[in-house]
Amino acid sequence: MIAGRNICSWLLKGKHGIGALLCCVFLFNSCVIDSDKKILFFAHSLPTTHPVHKGIVAMKESVEKKSNGKLVVKIFPDGQLGTEREVLELLQIGSIAMTKVSAASMSNFAPAYQVTSIPYLFRDREHLFKVLEGEVGKELLESSSAYLLRGLCFYDAGARSFYAKKKPVKTPQDLDGMKIRTMNDEMSVNMVNTLGGSATPMAYGELYTALQQNVVDGAENNIPSFVTSNHYEVCKYYTFDEHTMVPDVVVIGTKFWNTLSTQEQQWLQDAANESVIKQKQYWQETVAENMEVLKKANVEFLYPDKTKFSAKASGVMEKMMQDEKMKTVIEKILAQ
CATH class of the missing domain: 3.40.190.170 (Bacterial extracellular solute-binding protein, family 7)
Structure with a gap:
């Protein structure tokens, strides 16, 4: 079978x-x-x-x-x-x-x-x-x-946001020079690079060690994954910029x-x-539980002005809309 x-x-x-x-x-x-x-x-x-x-x-x-x-x-x-x-x-x-x-x-x-x-x-x-x-x-x-x-x-899978090891990400400018782990797909890489970071694709299972050894400075993911991966043990800054909902x-x-x-x-x-x-x-239940875990672990939560991030990232959508098929789908989504 x-x-x-x-x-x-x-x-x-x-x-x-x-x-x-x-x-x-x-x-x-x-x-x-x-x-x-x-x-x-x-x-x-x-x-x-x-x-x-x-x-x-x-x-x-x-x-x-x-x-x-x-x-x-x-x-x-x-x-x-x-x-x-x-x-x-x-x-x-x-x-x-x-x-x-x-x-x-x-x-x-x-x-x-x-x-x-x-x-x-x-x-x-x-x-x-x-x-x-x-x-x-x-x-x-x-x-x-x-x-x-x-x-x-x-x-x-919630909203994906940035988390970092050495410094908080309050604005897109804070990403300048930071090596950020991304998923191994073109869109994720383009998004991080457009926002000013240096996208570093790697397998999820390799990330904890990469953070420990300073191979990367941070990553982006949702709260449950941030907790279940134990990345919060290394990264103490979590920024709710919520750039994507993949x-x-x-x-x-x-x-x-x-x-x-x-x-x-x-x-x-x-x-x-x-x-x-x-x-x-x-x-929803897990997010609520995980937030308590992170508070006890002294993770600092940051709630930035999302418009600064969305404005800088707007070029990604504009580039995608150059494809007529993709433009049609995007317009359908935006109209809902």
Whole structure:
């Protein structure tokens, strides 16, 4: 059903040593399933304490209940099977079934997703989900099917803001000369460089050490990720500039999707849609809890004049609107 051998080959090519060998044994055994069951391996890079992981668990429980155990989801968190890009590639070749990635990562495979990373495009959380759960969101999810990746739903990933180790970021000018870790996508890099920082793309799992060793001076992310990654132990300045609201995307490889019956596809889609409601709730609860954690850790919160940031970042949107297709989508979003 799912080619465990493909994962093993990829891991061993990466020279991950005995860990890879043990993982191969585990995955190969996991693929020995009953004829009346289909197992969906779901890999992602977040820890189990993260609200997005909790949303995935809610989806798992829902689809297993709806299918009466005919569809079983096995979750591999914490980047066990690779980075977001590596896992998306595994989906494309059919080695695993599903993942959760940032829409920014999806844009490396399906360019239409770039629109979600445009700074200050979304007015607030309500506007974001009005767009994502409407016509534009549906078109985005469907756009990646051409690249063997089918979007099922969007999860709340909050607003991304800057955090720094050595000095607070109060204005865009404070970013001058600062090496800021970004996701490995063109839009994120352009956004940081436009605001005056020096964008430094790197894998999320490498960031804690990079901050400790001064390889980078700061990063940008949402509050739950700032806490679950323990980056607040190193960075004591968090600036609520909220430059982007990049959602997460639940994705299934089309190679696996096409092995499902129409009924099984409906069970999975319905479970994904239902999990969105719970995930949003988990997100809000987690943010409130995390703010208390950060206060106790003496993290300094800064609430800058966002208009200074949005004005300096406006060139990113203007450049994107030079593409007629992208311009049409942006205008649809702004009109909502």
